[in-house]
Amino acid sequence: MSPSVRTRFAPSPTGYMHLGNLRTAVYAWLIARGQGGVFVLRIEDTDQERFVEGSVELIYDTLRQCGLDHDEGPDNGGPFGPYVQSRRRDIYLDHAKKLVEAGGAYYCFCPKERLDALRQEAEAKGQAFRYDGHCKSLRRETARARARNGEAFVIRQRIPDSGATAFEDVIYGRIEVDHGQLEEGVLLKSDGLPTYNFANVVDDHLMGITHVVRGAEYLSSTPKYNLIYQAFGWEVPTLVHLPMIMKDHSRKLSKRFGDPSFQDLTAQGFLKEAIINYVVLLGWNPKDGREFFTLEELKSAFSISNINTAPAIFDLEKLKWMNGEYIRKLDVERFNVLALPFIRQAVKRTDVNLDKIGALVQQRTVVLSDIPARIDFIDAL
Structure with a gap:
């Protein structure tokens, strides 16, 4: 039993709880509970344009219904709060400036018009937009003076000009990405709020998160996260990337395409116990082939080593069968x-x-x- 294990569930309040998010929450909770650790709830609301009123309450309600109790969070506090990102603005600004001084980021003063022109140029060539590094060579003293004088700026990540970044993932093993493939994205926006990439790294470190559990779609961004850790001299947490949940062999499960959320399923009369049981099996195989588990039983049965790399297919008929079994019992x-x-x-x-x-x-x-x-x-x- 290791009391030092700390996992987090960090949803964005943008609507209903889709099944991929629910699975992430369950797996993170099981990793913490199975090792006597701490499960943290953090609300990632820096993208205010996508904020949906009532979503935070929906997150609380879903976790409560599913029996996923959190030890620290916005509602019950803890030693590393605030646990809502929009209330941590000063923390991100301070760390963004420190990252500039550490050589891991730089001030960018490019106006919207210039960036739009670059995007149009890339589009005309059939290429993905990438910032051209126009402000990368600015002396720090010059950039700081321009920022102090009130000139609008963002802070961008500085990617090394050569080399590669490698990382170990518990599920997918060693992955190496050439620095030439990485975009020097914005870390701190002109409104002073961080982007997802930056806030995640800062919060996970400051909150002592030891195991980062998230979807495999974030594998491509992980080298950029790890470069931030390295620039600060921070230890990279254990990375657990979960296989995608697919609607079929060609399309990822998505609320945008009308695929059901947790709330949709419960409204249709699926039992929460059946939903949790089924969701856990989307990417995880118990050694003995068993299919039915209570949440309490999962705390001892669940193991990261049995998570698959292959995408999981959401089979509504299989969920119906499982739900029927639960109803009859x-x-x-x-x-x-x-x-x-x-x-x-x-x-x-x-x-x-x-x-x-x-x-x-x-x-x-x-x-x-x-x-x-x-x-x-x-x-x-």
Whole structure:
């Protein structure tokens, strides 16, 4: 048991909890709980344009429903707060300036018009936009003076001109990326707020995060994160990148394409226990081939070493099958409580024993939303 293990779940409050985010939360929670560690909740709200009102409450509610309790967070505090990124602006500004002094970043004063022209030029050539390093050679003293005089600026990451960065991931092994492939992206925006890349690194270090659990889509950005760690002289945490969850063999699961969120599934009558159980198996294989786990059982059964590298396919029919198994194992009283809103959709009569209806349909129910269609004849009797 290692009390030093610290993991975090750091969602952006941009809407519903999609299944990829939920899986990340469950895995990070299991890594912490399985090793007697600490699970931290951090809200990453620096992208204010994408902020959706009510999303923070939705995050709390989802974690609460799923039994994923956090030891530190915006609501219960902790020694490394604030745990909301928009309240940490001064921390990021201070560290961005320190990174400039350490040689890992530089001030950029390029106006929007110049950047737009570069983008148009790249587009005309069929190339991806990359900043041309126009401000990279500015002397630090000159840049600091221009910033002090009120000239608008951003702070960009300084990527070494040659060489490569290698890192170890627990799931994907050793990965090396040539520096020529890395963009010198913005770390601190002109409004003083950090970009995702910079805030993540600073917060993970200052909050003592030992295991960073995130999707495999962040593998390509990891060399840039690690260069920031190196520039500060910080230790890189253990990296655990999770395989993508796919709708099919060609498309990633995405809320934008109408794929279900946790809230969508519970509204349709999927049980939260079944959803969690199924989501855990999207990328993780228990050694004994077992399929059904409670959250408590997962704390001892879950192991990082059994996470796959191959993408996982979200199979709605498999989830329905699992949900049906969970429903049939419910005691009658709990099933009746869960089924009542769905029974009431079809049965308006007040002289009918609704508990008896529940007993009749439980063993044939796969998803609770199936119930109304099965009993819509009752009012006509």
